[in-house]
Amino acid sequence: MERIPILRMGHFLLVTIQIDLYDRLATNLEADLVQMVNRTGARGVLIDISALNIVDSFMGRILGNIGSMSKIMDAETVVVGMQPAVAITLIELGLELKGVHTALNVEKGMELLKQKIGPAEASDEDDDEDGTE
Amino acid sequence: MMTKMVLNKDSMRIERExxxxxxxxxxxxxxxxxxxxxxxxxxxxxxxxxxxxxxxKYAGGGAVLIEAISQGRETGIRLTFEDKGPGIGDIALAMKDGYSSGKSLGIGLPGTKRLVNEFDIKSKTGEGTTVSIVKWKNG
Known part of the structure; x- marks a missing residue:
């Protein structure tokens, strides 16, 4: 079964969505991410949607769900790289991405996540940098 | 009102996600x-x-007609969604912001209407629903 890869980088999980998700793929990603947050104790989730041409209410709900679930697991979610046309459409559609932070690009998203989890934890990131299983 | 001319069309069956x-x-x-x-x-x-x-979600699928149309100097795309599902009992209610009978966010129909230039919905309980939208190229 097709899956969206989730990369671990220090305290953060990185996901790049490069194809239009169909429903099953999107709900799998939701489940995989939450399990991964649980297993790795990740403090932040960064989702890059720069390759997505469309975010409809289904996709918006998936992003919102990931944000809420991660929050309960004590991790912050930031969505980066939204295309301008997608942003315009989302607002007209009436969809606010509640529960997720947004940033312009991956770099700014990482900065935001580091701010959110606080400097103390961000600095001991080196401890388990190669701690993937 | 000027009539709409069809320039090109295609139809698709939608049965699965x-x-x-x-x-x-x-x-x-x-x-x-x-x-x-x-x-x-x-x-x-x-x-x-x-x-x-x-x-x-509501009708288990249906058919969509995709048309490139023109009206005077304008060109645009018209989409017609036709299903044989349960129909919508109260269209006025379904078109209200924040209303949803399903598990969606409740922005479906009114949100969708805001994105296009023309939005037309016809439904008969027990027979099905037809939704037609038009987006003009410069609309």
Whole structure:
């Protein structure tokens, strides 16, 4: 079964969505991410949607769900790289991405996540940098 | 009102969630062909995606007619979604912001209407629903 890869980088999980998700793929990603947050104790989730041409209410709900679930697991979610046309459409559609932070690009998203989890934890990131299983 | 002329058309059956992405791509091809800009394209395809998901969720699928149309100097895309589902009992209620009978966010129909230039819905309980939308190239 097709899956969206989730990369671990220090305290953060990185996901790049490069194809239009169909429903099953999107709900799998939701489940995989939450399990991964649980297993790795990740403090932040960064989702890059720069390759997505469309975010409809289904996709918006998936992003919102990931944000809420991660929050309960004590991790912050930031969505980066939204295309301008997608942003315009989302607002007209009436969809606010509640529960997720947004940033312009991956770099700014990482900065935001580091701010959110606080400097103390961000600095001991080196401890388990190669701690993937 | 000027009449709408059909320049080009195609129809697709929507039966499973896997049909959604190819359908969106087909709509995009039509929009690109008439030279629609990226923002209007995105609005049209997002509206199409909402309606096709509604059709799958409430009626288990249906048929969509994709047409490139012209009216006077304007060109645009018209999409007609036809299903034989349970129908919508109270259309006025379904079109109200924040209302949803399903598990969606309740922005489906009114949100979709805001994205397009023309929105027409006809439904008969027990017989099905037909939704037709038009997005003009410069609309």
């Amino acid at each position: 896997q049909d959604v992405v190819p359908f969106r791509n087909r709509v995009r091809e039509f929009a690109v062909k008439i030279g629609m800009g990226i923002v209007n394209q995105t609005k049209l395809i997002t509206a199409a995606s909402e309606l096709v998901r509604n059709m799958l």
